[in-house]
Amino acid sequence: xxxxxxxxxxRDQQQKRQQQRNLWLATGGVVLAIIAMAAVLNRLxxxxxxxxxxxxxxxxxxxxxxxxxxxxxxxFHPQLIPGVGxxxxxxxxxxxxxxxxxxxxxGTVAPAFSLKTPEGETVSLSDYAGKALLIEFFATxxxxxxxxAPHLHGLYNTLDRSRxxxxxxxxxxxxxxxxxxxxxxxxLQYPALLDLGPQVGSWHSPQNPGPITNAYHIQGYPTFYxxxxxxxxxxxxxxxxxxxxxxxxxxxxAGGA
Amino acid sequence: MVRNRELLPWVGLAVxxxxxxxxxxxxITKLAxxxxxxxxxxxxxxxxxxxxxxxSYSLPLVExxxxxxxLVGAMVRPTAILACVLMVIFLVAEAQAWxxxxxxxxxxxxxxxxxxxGAATILRDIALGVPSAxxxxxxxxxxxxxxxxxxxxxxxxxxxxxx
Numbered sequence: 315x316x317x318x319x320x321x322x323x324x325r326d327q328q329q330k331r332q333q334q335r336n337l338w339l340a341t342g343g344v345v346l347a348i349i350a351m352a353a354v355l356n357r358l359x360x361x362x363x364x365x366x367x368x369x370x371x372x373x374x375x376x377x378x379x380x381x382x383x384x385x386x387x388x389x390f391h392p393q394l395i396p397g398v399g400x401x402x403x404x405x406x407x408x409x410x411x412x413x414x415x416x417x418x419x420x421g422t423v424a425p426a427f428s429l430k431t432p433e434g435e436t437v438s439l440s441d442y443a444g445k446a447l448l449i450e451f452f453a454t455x456x457x458x459x460x461x462x463a464p465h466l467h468g469l470y471n472t473l474d475r476s477r478x479x480x481x482x483x484x485x486x487x488x489x490x491x492x493x494x495x496x497x498x499x500x501x502l503q504y505p506a507l508l509d510l511g512p513q514v515g516s517w518h519s520p521q522n523p524g525p526i527t528n529a530y531h532i533q534g535y536p537t538f539y540x541x542x543x544x545x546x547x548x549x550x551x552x553x554x555x556x557x558x559x560x561x562x563x564x565x566x567x568a569g570g571a
Numbered sequence: 572m573v574r575n576r577e578l579l580p581w582v583g584l585a586v587x588x589x590x591x592x593x594x595x596x597x598x599i600t601k602l603a604x605x606x607x608x609x610x611x612x613x614x615x616x617x618x619x620x621x622x623x624x625x626x627s628y629s630l631p632l633v634e635x636x637x638x639x640x641x642l643v644g645a646m647v648r649p650t651a652i653l654a655c656v657l658m659v660i661f662l663v664a665e666a667q668a669w670x671x672x673x674x675x676x677x678x679x680x681x682x683x684x685x686x687x688x689g690a691a692t693i694l695r696d697i698a699l700g701v702p703s704a705x706x707x708x709x710x711x712x713x714x715x716x717x718x719x720x721x722x723x724x725x726x727x728x729x730x731x732x733x734x
Binding site: 326330333334337341344348349351352355356359393395396397400413414415416457533534553 | 605606609610613614620623624625628629632633636645646672673674675676687716720721722
């Protein structure tokens with residue numbers, strides 16, 4: 315009896331060990347399945363391919379040589395990630411709600427600025443009085459801003475510039491070479507403005523934002539503001555946006571169309 | 572008194588199923604909008620861009636697996652320990668975002684339940700982690716694979732029943 319019970323116990327133990335092995339094997343299978351599914355999802359959601367660099371315009375060739383040399387040294391190239399650049403071609407109603415809840419509210423007087431372009435020209439908010447102005451806060455290293463750039467280029471070409479204008483303000487305190495390299499890569503014709511904080515950053519090394527970026531409560535990029543002709547905030551949102559939405563807000567701010 | 576002690580394994584089962592429900596809900600809501608979840612992970616500005624997608628695609632699957640394992644009671648303790656480790660990582664990520672003043676969505680339940688990262692989401696996640704922590708400490712094995720296949724004891728069963 316005792317021996318029979320021992321044998322049964324041993325068999326039970328063996329069976330449990332076998333079951334435990336099976337459970338661990340099944341877990342290994344689950345882990346492998348997770349890795350395989352994540353890899354498939356990753357493959358299905360590859361980053362969109364970035365456009366090649368734009369051809370330099372006459373204005374680009376007139377830029378100071380030192381700036382062009384410094385910009386070439388930056389070696390800027392887009393680094394898109396999956397999921398970017400998908401919303402720009404959608405309709406205005408697909409505009410995502412802002413993540414940043416502290417953006418200046420419509421009707422607020424837009425903080426004044428007077429900033430320099432990489433070429434050294436001064437551009438002020440007051441230059442655009444009487445026009446609707448789209449301001450894009452961006453960083454050269456931000457994949458969403460890189461994905462937006464060709465669409466903003468297209469939007470700028472469609473604007474009636476006697477009524478609607480665009481500028482972009484760098485939100486990472488990047489110096490002239492990086493900002494110039496970014497705008498030239500995408501062939502952007504609207505002004506890019508430097509908003510330098512305590513330390514000058516670059517494409518390789520973003521730094522804390524400058525005073526204007528802080529005054530507009532920027533927490534991520536891109537962030538868009540549409541300023542009405544009277545200098546008040548008409549609309550603001552962060553995230554990539556449908557180009558149709560940006561145009562719609564500009565048109566509304568400009569007063570119809 | 573005796574009756575109360577007999578109820579304990581059922582209480583343990585309820586805690587285990589609660590933990591399972593939390594993890595299944597967290598995983599399924601993220602899977603429902605993977606692109607949205609990837610954007611939420613990106614907004615934390617913690618992971619290098621190259622890692623954002625692999626992390627965003629793996630995490631919901633891992634959460635569903637944790638939920639499934641807790642649901643059927645397979646490897647309750649190791650699963651619960653993994654759940655606690657994940658929860659600590661989430662809390663650290665939220666705390667650093669809050670400390671940096673980022674106004675971003677928590678992403679805890681994908682885009683289904685949207686809440687801005689802050690003290691409230693941190694406290695909520697600590698509360699949601701309690702059932703998993705309990706399972707790591709005292710694995711409930713009432714109606715579990717662990718008990719039926721491996722003969723593991725239910726830590727919630729009265730001592731005399733375990734002897």
